[in-house]
Amino acid sequence: MPDVIQLLSDHIANQIAAGEVIQRPSSAVKELLENAIDAGATDIQLIIKDAGKELIQVVDNGCGMSTTDARMCFERHATSKIKNINDLFSIRTMGFRGEALASIAAVAQVELKSKREEDEVGTKIVVEGTEVKLQEACAGPNGTSISVKNLFFNVPARRHFLKSNSTEFRHIVDEFTRVAMANPQIAFRLFHNDKEQFHLGSGNTKTRIVDLLGKTHAKNLVPVEEETEFLNISGFIGKPEAATRTRGNQFFFINNRYIKSPYLHHAVVNAYEGLIEKESFPFYVLFLEVDPSRVDVNVHPTKQEVKFEDDRMMYAYLSAAVKHALARYNIAPSLDFSLNPEIQQLPSVQLPTTEETKTKTAQGYLSNTFANKGQAHRIEKSDSLKRWKDLYEIANAQTPEQKPVEEQAPSLHEDHNKQHSNDNAQNILLVQGRMLVTTVKSGLMAIHIRRAQERIWYERLLSQWNDGEAPTQKVLFPVSCELSPQDGILLNDALPDLARIGFDIAPFGNNTFVVQGTPSDLPHGEEQNIIEEVIEQLKHNADDATAKRTDILLTGMAKRLSRNTTAIHQKENQQGLIDELFACTQPEYTADGKRIFTMIRKEELDKKLDGV
Ligand code: ADP
Ligand code: MG
Numbered sequence: 001m002p003d004v005i006q007l008l009s010d011h012i013a014n015q016i017a018a019g020e021v022i023q024r025p026s027s028a029v030k031e032l033l034e035n036a037i038d039a040g041a042t043d044i045q046l047i048i049k050d051a052g053k054e055l056i057q058v059v060d061n062g063c064g065m066s067t068t069d070a071r072m073c074f075e076r077h078a079t080s081k082i083k084n085i086n087d088l089f090s091i092r093t094m095g096f097r098g099e100a101l102a103s104i105a106a107v108a109q110v111e112l113k114s115k116r117e118e119d120e121v122g123t124k125i126v127v128e129g130t131e132v133k134l135q136e137a138c139a140g141p142n143g144t145s146i147s148v149k150n151l152f153f154n155v156p157a158r159r160h161f162l163k164s165n166s167t168e169f170r171h172i173v174d175e176f177t178r179v180a181m182a183n184p185q186i187a188f189r190l191f192h193n194d195k196e197q198f199h200l201g202s203g204n205t206k207t208r209i210v211d212l213l214g215k216t217h218a219k220n221l222v223p224v225e226e227e228t229e230f231l232n233i234s235g236f237i238g239k240p241e242a243a244t245r246t247r248g249n250q251f252f253f254i255n256n257r258y259i260k261s262p263y264l265h266h267a268v269v270n271a272y273e274g275l276i277e278k279e280s281f282p283f284y285v286l287f288l289e290v291d292p293s294r295v296d297v298n299v300h301p302t303k304q305e306v307k308f309e310d311d312r313m314m315y316a317y318l319s320a321a322v323k324h325a326l327a328r329y330n331i332a333p334s335l336d337f338s339l340n341p342e343i344q345q346l347p348s349v350q351l352p353t354t355e356e357t358k359t360k361t362a363q364g365y366l367s368n369t370f371a372n373k374g375q376a377h378r379i380e381k382s383d384s385l386k387r388w389k390d391l392y393e394i395a396n397a398q399t400p401e402q403k404p405v406e407e408q409a410p411s412l413h414e415d416h417n418k419q420h421s422n423d424n425a426q427n428i429l430l431v432q433g434r435m436l437v438t439t440v441k442s443g444l445m446a447i448h449i450r451r452a453q454e455r456i457w458y459e460r461l462l463s464q465w466n467d468g469e470a471p472t473q474k475v476l477f478p479v480s481c482e483l484s485p486q487d488g489i490l491l492n493d494a495l496p497d498l499a500r501i502g503f504d505i506a507p508f509g510n511n512t513f514v515v516q517g518t519p520s521d522l523p524h525g526e527e528q529n530i531i532e533e534v535i536e537q538l539k540h541n542a543d544d545a546t547a548k549r550t551d552i553l554l555t556g557m558a559k560r561l562s563r564n565t566t567a568i569h570q571k572e573n574q575q576g577l578i579d580e581l582f583a584c585t586q587p588e589y590t591a592d593g594k595r596i597f598t599m600i601r602k603e604e605l606d607k608k609l610d611g612v
Contacts, residue, residue, distance in 0.1 A: 010076075010130065011106070011129065011130050013076075014076060014102055014103065014105075014106035014130050015106045015107060015129075015154075015155060017076070017099065017102075017103060017106075018102075018103035018104070018106040018107045019155075019158070020103075021099050021100055021103040022100075022103050022104055022107060022151075024052075024162060024163075024168060024171060025048075025051060025052025025053060025056055025151055025162070025168050025171070025172055026052065026168065026171035026172045026174065026175045027175075028052065028056050028104050028108075028148050028151060029046065029048075029052065029056055029058075029172050029175045029176065030175040030178075030179065031100035031101075031103075031104065032046075032056065032058040032100075032104075032146055032148070033046065033058060033175070033176070033179045034100075034179065035058075035100065035101075035144075035146075036058055036060035036062055036144070037062075037179070037183055037186065038062075038081065039060060039062025039063045039064070039143075039144060040062045040063050041060035041061050041062035041143065041186065042061060042185070042186055042187065042202070043060070043061045043186070043187045044058065044059070044060045044061075044186060044187070044188050044189075045057075045058070045059040045060075045188075045189045045190075045191070046058055046172075046176060046188070046189070046190045046191070047059070047191045048169070048172060048190070048191065048192045048193070049192075049193055050165060050193070051164075051165035051166070051167075051168035051169040051172065051192075052148075052151065052168055052169070052172055053150075053151060053159075053162060053165070053168065054149065054150065055147060055148070055149055056147070056148040056151065057145065057146065057147040057148070058144075058145070058146055059143070059144075059145040060143045060144050060145075061141070061142060061143040062143050062144060063116060063117075063143075064114045064115045064116035064117065064119070064122070064142055064143055064144055065114040065116065065123070065144065066116060066119070066123075067123045067135075067137075070112060070114050070123040070125055070135075071123075071125060071132070071135060073101045073112075074101050074102055074105045074110075074125075074127055074130070074132075075098075075102060076098070076099060076102040077098045077099070077102075078098045078101070078102065079098030081098070082098075101146075102130075104148055105127045105129075105130055106129060106130050107129070107151060107152050107153075107154060107155055107158070108128075108129075108148045108149060108150060108151045108152070108153060109126070109127075109128045109129075109148075109149040109150050109153060110125075110126070110127045110128070110146065110147065110148055110149070111124070111125070111126050111127075111146070111147045111149070112124070112125045112126075112127075112144070112145070112146050112147075113138055113140050113144070113145045113146075114143070114144040114145070115138075115140050115141065115142050115143065115144075116142065117142045121137045121138065121139060122137070122138050122139065122140045123135065123136075123137060123138065124136050124137070124138040129153075129154045169192060173190070173197070176188070176190050176198070177212050177213075178251065178258035179258070180198070180200055180208065180212060181205075181208055181209070181212060181251055181253075181258075181285060182253050182256045182257070182258060182287075183256070184202070184203050184204050184205050184207065184208035185202050185203070185204075186202065187200060187201055187202045188200040198211075198212070200212070205234075205235060205236065205285065205287075206218075206221060206236065209221065209236060209285055213249060217238070217242070217249075217283070220238045220239045220241070220242035220283065221236040221237075221238065221239075222236060222237050222238070222239060222325050222326065222329050223235075223236055223325065224236060224237055224286060224321055224322060224325040225325075226317070226320075226321040226324065228317060230290070230294075230313060230317065231288055231289060231290045231314065231317060232287075232288070232289040232290075233286060233287070233288055233289075233317065233318060233321040234286070234287045234289070235251075235253075235284070235285045235286040235287045236283075236284070236285050236286075237268070237282060237283065237284045237285075237286070237322055237325055237326070238282055238283025238284065240272060240275040240276045240282070240326075242282075242283045243272070243276040243277070243280040243281060243282045243283065244280060244281055244283070245279065245280055245281070246281065247281045248281075249281075249283045249284075249285075250265060250268075250281060250282075250283070250284055251284065251285040251286065252264055252265075252284075252286055252288065253285075253286070253287045253288065254288050254289075254290065255288075255289060255290065255292060256287065263311055263315065264288075264311075264314065264315065264318055266315075267314070267315040267316075267318040267319040267322075268282060268284055268286070268318065268319070268322050269281075269282065270319050271318075271319045271320075271322035271323040271326065272322070272326070273592065273593055274589075274592050274593020274594065275326070275593060284322075286318070288314070288318070290314075294310075427439045428571070428574045428575065428578070430568070430569065430574065431446070433569075434448065434449055434450065435447065435448060435449060436449060436452075436568075436574055436577070436578065438578065440599070442599070442601050442602060443599055443600050443601040443602045443603075443604070443605060444599070444600045444605070445597055445598070445599050445600075446597060446598050446599075446600070447577075447578065447581065447596060447597040448594075448595070448596055448597065449568050449577065450562050450563075451562075451590045451594055451595075451596045452577055452578075452581045452587075452596050452597070453561070453562035453577070454558045454559055454562040454590045454591070455558075455581060455584055455586070455587060455589075455590050455591070455596055456577070456580045456581060456584060457557070457558035457561045457562055458554055458555060458558035458590070458591045459584050459585060459586075460521075461501055461519075461554045461557055461558060462554055464500075464501055464502065464519075465500055465501055465550065465554060468500060470500065470501045470502035470519055470520075471502060471519070471520040472502045472503070472504050472517035472518065472519070472520065473502075473517060473518060473519075473520040473522075474504075474516065474517050475515055475516055475517055475518060475524075475527065476524075478514050478515060478516045479514070479515045479527045479528055480508065480512055480513065480514045480515070481512070481513050481514075481515070481528055481531055481532075482510075482511060482512045483511045483512070483513065483535070484511065485511055487511070487535050487539075488511035488513075490535055490538045490539065491505075491513060491531070491534070491535055491538075492507060493538075494534065494538060494553065495507070497550060497553055498534070498553070501519055501553070501554070501557065502517070502518060502519030502520060502522075503515070503517065503518055503519065504516040504517030504518075505531075513531070515527045515528075515531065518530075519557075521561070522561065523564075526560070529560065530557065530560050533556055533557075533559075533560050534553060534556055534557070536556075537552050537553065537555075537556035538552065538553075551591065554591065555590075555591040555592055558590075558591060581596065581597075
């Protein structure tokens with residue numbers, strides 16, 4: 001038998017490799033646009049014919065290439081962007097594999113024209129299926145123009161599998177949109193079959209969003225701006241009412257590179273909890289800036305998926321940043337203190353940071369709340385007082401323009417506060433057994449009793465959870481519960497969490513559990529009920545991340561413990577409830593986002609009375 005192994009020719013190797021990088025016209029579009037950006041272009045044109053099947057051309061005014069570089073750029077592993085393996089981990093430019101042009105040239109007819117500013121003349125090169133057909137000097141403007149004609153002309157199977165023109169062009173527009181979105185300072189134009197489809201002037205993220213996605217978005221954008229030691233988050237999210245039933249306007253960029261991440265998407269959706277319907281997608285264009293050594297963008301051939309050194313940390317920060325943005329614009333409460341305290345144990349949070357980043361980020365909201373001393377994820381008590389005052393102030397000073405919280409004048413706080421605690425004791429009305437109405441300086445305030453209790457319980461449980469030492473009261477007669485095998489497993493998993501909030505529950509074999517102790521405030525006789533409730537909660541959220549499980553547990557417990565509102569019929573308990581509510585870090589909303597109190601301002605009452 002003869003030997004059978006042969007080396008593939010460069011040509012075939014390139015064609016095979018090309019399949020990884022260039023799957024369809026839009027992949028070539030992406031690579032060419034990224035190269036133009038890396039070349040420092042400020043003006044980029046994308047010219048498409050027949051959804052890219054006939055022509056994909058990118059014209060830029062970037063740095064251009066020398067004659068030799070113009071020839072070299074089509075070689076596999078030819079790149080000016082990395083020199084050694086360490087560069088891979090610190091790279092900030094878009095390309096870094098030196099594969100794109102080689103791949104494109106392997107499967108198309110390519111014409112490149114390029115000229116550097118310092119050169120008298122430029123270079124023109126024609127390559128067809130890796131073969132250089134022509135190289136000559138040429139005249140032309142500074143910058144580079146690359147035309148990719150008849151993509152997959154020599155790979156009929158691939159060409160055959162391209163989708164309809166409308167589908168392929170849609171992919172191209174998607175790529176164009178992502179690249180243009182991430183580079184609003186660069187002017188872009190897109191032509192399809194000689195018709196101009198996009199004409200984007202140099203601008204900022206906001207103008208770019210509106211230019212790309214439509215004017216209707218302008219009024220729905222809520223800015224996000226957070227700097228922390230670990231990552232910076234900026235961009236825009238949509239108001240809850242702008243959420244849609246279909247996906248489409250969701251953009252994540254990590255270090256200015258578009259990525260897809262169901263995990264991070266979940267973090268954003270999580271921040272909207274209670275504000276949008278379960279099945280709908282919030283609008284967002286978010287830029288996450290991290291130290292490049294902390295993400296690996298290289299795991300996916302087309303670089304759309306990334307691996308983070310610590311994705312749980314990213315999740316927590318992103319979610320908190322979105323919540324904060326919603327809160328700042330009075331759209332939703334800021335619930336960041338419900339962050340999983342485990343986050344602070346994560347190795348990446350413990351990593352030392354430079355003094356420079358520390359001082360730079362010390363002003364930031366996230367740093368001040370859950371990144372206390374750069375690590376602690378809990379709001380300090382002293383801070384909570386300030387925060388409820390802020391919220392109270394919003395309630396009093398709400399203006400139609402929805403000013404950010406931070407911009408509102410804090411001057412009225414003191415006397416307002418005094419008045420609230422001293423004079424108002426007699427001014428509380430119990431309405432329908434479920435609401436407390438009281439007068440405050442600026443009008444009337446109505447408080448939902450059960451929700452207020454829920455909030456108070458939630459925060460009490462949370463702080464016990466954070467301290468890790470909740471007082472337990474021994475049950476006089478231990479209660480045993482027999483569960484189904486499935487429920488047994490759920491409860492078993494939750495035992496450590498339950499112990500942390502004061503439950504002493506022992507597994508007794510055969511899915512039987514004995515409740516020996518409960519949190520000290522739990523009324524007797526509630527043991528079985530609360531266990532069932534907890535299991536019910538866990539069941540409905542079985543596939544949620546563990547980070548959320550704590551929250552589910554605490555929220556569920558708080559709900560259960562707030563069932564009994566009879567005590568509130570006594571006057572002294574009413575004032576106590578209001579005081580306790582406003583000592584909470586977040587008195588405005590329950591843990592699951594329901595409004596606890598509302599204000600009717602004096603002007604509104606006047607208006608109603610005078611009928612203007
Ligand atoms: P990579 O971008 O990963 O380096 P490419 O195959 O996309 O690999 O490009 C190879 C090289 O060709 C780049 O590193 C760059 O030096 C050069 N190049 C490609 N496109 C342009 C352009 N539009 N302007 C200037 N130089 C370019
Ligand atoms: Mg490239």
